[in-house]
Each structure stands twice: as structure tokens, then as C-alpha cells.
Amino acid sequence: MKIDQLQTPCYVIDEKKMRENLEILKKVQEDTGCKILLAQKAFSGFALYPMIGKYLAGTTASGLFEARLGYEEMGKENHVFSPAYRTEDIEELDHICDHIIFNSTAQLKKFKEVCTGASLGLRINPECSTQGDHAIYDPCAPGSRLGVTRENFDVECLKWIDGLHFHTLCEQNADDLEKTLQAVEEKFGEFLSEVSWLNMGGGHHITREDYDVKLLEKCIQHMKETYDLDIYLEPGEAVALNAGYLVTEVMDIVENEIRTLIVDASAACHMPDVLEMPYRPPLKDSGEAGEKAYT
Structure with a gap:
């Protein structure tokens, strides 16, 4: 079926492109021995979880319902981080998750x-x-x-934890990870040998054309070998980057000083980041802003 024959609005997932992304991520795992998890808050198309599970180590969640999704639909390693947990949720999370990451010393002490x-x-x-x-x-x-600063880090916590986690990036390259790791070592290096794993979070744009995969692998190897750590990454967008489309139809053209297209989709519902960030979303064949007759 051609894309212009689809009933709109709809999301279309490009399985071929998704596989290409997953091959890149799988190679990073093979080259470094790290484990890469799907961040479900970025992509939760669970119909593809069996396929994704053939390439990645598992899933990571931002709460109970995502944790259930990863547990039920992929069934591999299942991690969760939330700024705070409900008492009524924590027992189930402990049952279905391999790693539970706490945002504060208070939360850790409350639920340990x-x-x-x-x-x-x-x-x-x-x-x-x-x-x-x-x-x-x-x-x-x-x-x-988000996260405990060095000033507020309680060394007593090392008795109850197996790992440390940071997440500081958003659609960024490996040079920003390298810079971040220097800060991690400077502030928390004395504790890294006291834990068994380090989770470097998400925001790594690994499958982007200009991404420096070699530098990423160098960073992983450095932390792994220097501190004898298991390394985790939690990319979300990198898994599904350029592998899907929101297909809409132009319903009308409104004239009032400028021409505005009315489409059968909603930015608030279908593309909330466009309003929240804000940013200009990519539109197929549209070029850059101002490049063509209409933007």
C-alpha cells in the first residue's frame, strides 16, 4: 500500500529502518560488552518488541505501567527509574524489574x-x-x-545499592557524554569502584549519521575497565530515529495575512514536543524554513 492510500491520521513504522538502527546498537553492545535498553517513554510500539528484543538487552521504564509493558511484551532485562515511587507500586516493581533506580536518598531508605x-x-x-x-x-x-548532587551524596547509601545512574543528555553526540563522564569521575569517582554497574541513561543519538560511535565505545570501555563496571545505556529516540511517520491529510487552506493548512492531526495530541520545546517538526520533502515557497 502506498503512503497516500492510507486512512489518515495514522502512524506508520518503518521496520527496515528500525532494523538498521538496531544493527548499529547491537554492534556497540558486541564491541564493548555494554547492555543497551529501550527507553519506552520514547518508543512503546510493543508490536515490535519481539523484534527489538532480538537486538537489545531489554527495556527501561519511567513508572509502573511502562515496567509492566516491558515485562509482559519483551520479557528481557527490565529496569525502572522514577523521581518518586508510590508505596502501593513498589512491591510489584520489585517483582517485575531487575533494576530499580531511586532519585533520592530518602526514597532509597524508605523502600530498601x-x-x-x-x-x-x-x-x-x-x-x-x-x-x-x-x-x-x-x-x-x-x-x-533529578539526581543526588555530590554535596548531598550520603556514603551510607553504598551499603544498599549496586549501581549508580545518570541521565543528562538529549539528542546529543558522544563528545557531550565524554564531557559528562569527566564530571562524573571528578565528583563520584571514589564511589565507582564500590558499585558493580553504571547506567549512563539516554539521550545518546547513536543512530544519527554524524554520531561518533568510536568515541562512545571509547567512553564505555574506559568506565568499564577503569572501575570494573557493567555498563548500561538507555537510548529511546536512537532506536526509532527516522523509522516512523505521522501521516496526515490537508483538509483546508485558511487565508488571513498568511496561508495556514488545516490538517487532520493535532500537535498537542500527536506531537506534543513541538509545543513544549518548541521546535519545527520535520516534514517530508519540506526543506529548511524559508527554502521553498511555503514553510
């Missing part, structure tokens, strides 16, 4: 006795901002609620 099956981790904040255009998503910004 309840969690008897999962490996526990603590999110750290290296206080190293690398985001220019994506400042709204910067977890290292002053006053950030």
Missing part, C-alpha cells in the same frame, strides 16, 4: 527493605550541563529535582 529481588541503584547529578537548544530538558540545571 521492601525491595528484595531487584538490584538497587541511585541517580546522581554530575552538575555538568551540556544542553544548549534543549535547556528545558536539562537535568543538571540549577535547582534540578
